[in-house]
Amino acid sequence: MEKKIDGNQEDNIKYWKKWYIALFLWLLVLIILFYLFTKKYA
Amino acid sequence: MSTIDWIVLTVTLLIIIIYGIYKSKGQSSSDSFLRAGREMPWHVVLLGIMATQASAITFISGPGQAYADGMRFVQYYFGLPLAMIVISVVFVPIFAKLNVYTAYEYLDQRFDRRTRLFTGFLFLFSRGVSTGISVYAPSIVFSTIFGWDVYLTNILMGGLLIVYSYTGGARAIAHTQKIQFGIILTAMLIAGVMVVYLLPDGIGLPEALKVAGKSGKLNVITTEFDLNDRYNIWSGVIGGFFLALSYFGTDQSQVGRYLTAKSMRESRLGLLLNGFVKIPMQFGILLVGALLFSFYTFQKQPLFFNETAMEKMEQIEPEFSQEIQASFGALAEEQQVLSKALVQKDISVQEEAIVLEKFQSNVDEMKRIKGSYEKKLAQYRTEIGASNTDTNYVFLHFVQNYLPVGLVGLIFAIIFLASWGSISAAINSLASSTLMDFHKVLIPEGWSDAKELRWGRIYTLIWGIFGIIVAMFATKMGSLIEAVNELGSLFYGAILGIFLTAFFLKSIKGKHVFYAALLSEIGVLIIYVFNWVSFLWLNVIGAGLVILFAVFLKMFSKENKSIA
Numbered sequence: 001m002e003k004k005i006d007g008n009q010e011d012n013i014k015y016w017k018k019w020y021i022a023l024f025l026w027l028l029v030l031i032i033l034f035y036l037f038t039k040k041y042a
Numbered sequence: 043m044s045t046i047d048w049i050v051l052t053v054t055l056l057i058i059i060i061y062g063i064y065k066s067k068g069q070s071s072s073d074s075f076l077r078a079g080r081e082m083p084w085h086v087v088l089l090g091i092m093a094t095q096a097s098a099i100t101f102i103s104g105p106g107q108a109y110a111d112g113m114r115f116v117q118y119y120f121g122l123p124l125a126m127i128v129i130s131v132v133f134v135p136i137f138a139k140l141n142v143y144t145a146y147e148y149l150d151q152r153f154d155r156r157t158r159l160f161t162g163f164l165f166l167f168s169r170g171v172s173t174g175i176s177v178y179a180p181s182i183v184f185s186t187i188f189g190w191d192v193y194l195t196n197i198l199m200g201g202l203l204i205v206y207s208y209t210g211g212a213r214a215i216a217h218t219q220k221i222q223f224g225i226i227l228t229a230m231l232i233a234g235v236m237v238v239y240l241l242p243d244g245i246g247l248p249e250a251l252k253v254a255g256k257s258g259k260l261n262v263i264t265t266e267f268d269l270n271d272r273y274n275i276w277s278g279v280i281g282g283f284f285l286a287l288s289y290f291g292t293d294q295s296q297v298g299r300y301l302t303a304k305s306m307r308e309s310r311l312g313l314l315l316n317g318f319v320k321i322p323m324q325f326g327i328l329l330v331g332a333l334l335f336s337f338y339t340f341q342k343q344p345l346f347f348n349e350t351a352m353e354k355m356e357q358i359e360p361e362f363s364q365e366i367q368a369s370f371g372a373l374a375e376e377q378q379v380l381s382k383a384l385v386q387k388d389i390s391v392q393e394e395a396i397v398l399e400k401f402q403s404n405v406d407e408m409k410r411i412k413g414s415y416e417k418k419l420a421q422y423r424t425e426i427g428a429s430n431t432d433t434n435y436v437f438l439h440f441v442q443n444y445l446p447v448g449l450v451g452l453i454f455a456i457i458f459l460a461s462w463g464s465i466s467a468a469i470n471s472l473a474s475s476t477l478m479d480f481h482k483v484l485i486p487e488g489w490s491d492a493k494e495l496r497w498g499r500i501y502t503l504i505w506g507i508f509g510i511i512v513a514m515f516a517t518k519m520g521s522l523i524e525a526v527n528e529l530g531s532l533f534y535g536a537i538l539g540i541f542l543t544a545f546f547l548k549s550i551k552g553k554h555v556f557y558a559a560l561l562s563e564i565g566v567l568i569i570y571v572f573n574w575v576s577f578l579w580l581n582v583i584g585a586g587l588v589i590l591f592a593v594f595l596k597m598f599s600k601e602n603k604s605i606a
Contacts, residue, residue, distance in 0.1 A: 016310065020127045023317050027123045030321055031275075034116070034262040041255025 050451030062206025072494035075211030087312030093219035093463035098180035106433035108331025121283025126317035153552030162479035174512020249385035281578030288538035347435035473501035535584015558591035
């Protein structure tokens, strides 16, 4: 685990991992929604 | 433009300048001027990052891009969220731990001075020139529409922001960007709602989407793999990832934004939330363009949206202009009827198929006619003094001709605000890099905080004036402008390659990476000149070549041989 820098839990890897996974899933959801959107209207 | 619109435009711009000057108060240290004292919360960082990336062209050209080519441009941003993750994991902790003012400072510690100066030079050159283009691009659109003097418009577009950037530095820029971006998003949202609201009676959002879709404008995802195709899912995810990684991770105009954060947590939150909202925002801007296509189909589409260029063309080639306008006009009238038939609720399946076939063949024919008109315009480019495409004029044509009084002034104000947001961040970062990576490195003696602040201001002024001068020359550059727009991609790859080598290949030394970057840059320029691939791939190739050459040079270096 990385060292703490500013006294916050900011280098808590578990905490940030959740953010990274959420952002990755968000990208996947957007791509799927856009794909369905393209299929529906194009 | 009406008097009320002028008042709205002037008041909006004045509010920003006064607010910027107000936020400049108490500016007494270089840290405050260059990094906003490292006290910004995540939401200011987020809006700063977004306002820096979104130039005026994003808002005026985005809808026009979807109008002409459909919504597939959104794929260009697919790599961005992934890049935000990598920057949060790798780049942010390193910059925070070393407490740097610029990204290139790190390269001095990791490699050597030569690599820092070389990378800093690539940044100053590409960002300096592209800042001038950011001033020029909206200026030429404004001067064409209103008949304003383009040189005066350049000064308004690039000059007024210097007032608060000079006095308040990064702190004033961060606070004004917050307000600017809030106004921009609100105005764009209203414009989008107005497009739907102003559709003919009985036509709503579902009908407008149907017409846009059948005209090929809702092609958000395109999956064919083609290296020469600019926007498809592959170039978007892979090329877009490398472009975003280099832009947000190594371009000081962006790094400078998240260095203003009060902690690493705030930097990361700003970057990650940018990853969440950027794609939906671009989707929204492009959707406005696709809906505008439907709007104009129901209204009777004009052949070309830059009316000034059309008038000049009529004088140069009267016969050709009349003929082509007549044939396009006849098709546009037919499309009006066909589009209304297409969205009728009681249309049978067979009837719809017949109408659709005719509608789509008209779409193709109109595209062909417009293409031949644009080809002719290109021949008279110098006489007409404008681009032969009208992407930048579609949205503003709608604003000028259809939006109610007051809103027109607000939309024109956001063009200025968007320009100021990105240009002010750029000149602040150029000033930081010139001071920290060059001036203080080359003359290291006798620096005090007051002297740093004074020079920070002097460089802000110099780069601001430089941007305006480049914009003045840009009027004479003609078709070179498009090449300059791709300038970033020519250098970003090499810069990113240097940083990736620094982070991940610990055994590589400064001399290896320096020559590797030089060789990579030559390679990228050759590929660009011969037009072998679309520009998004240059970021991947540039970064890859630096790493490859650096490893290669290391393997064959004297030290390695002597160990063997």
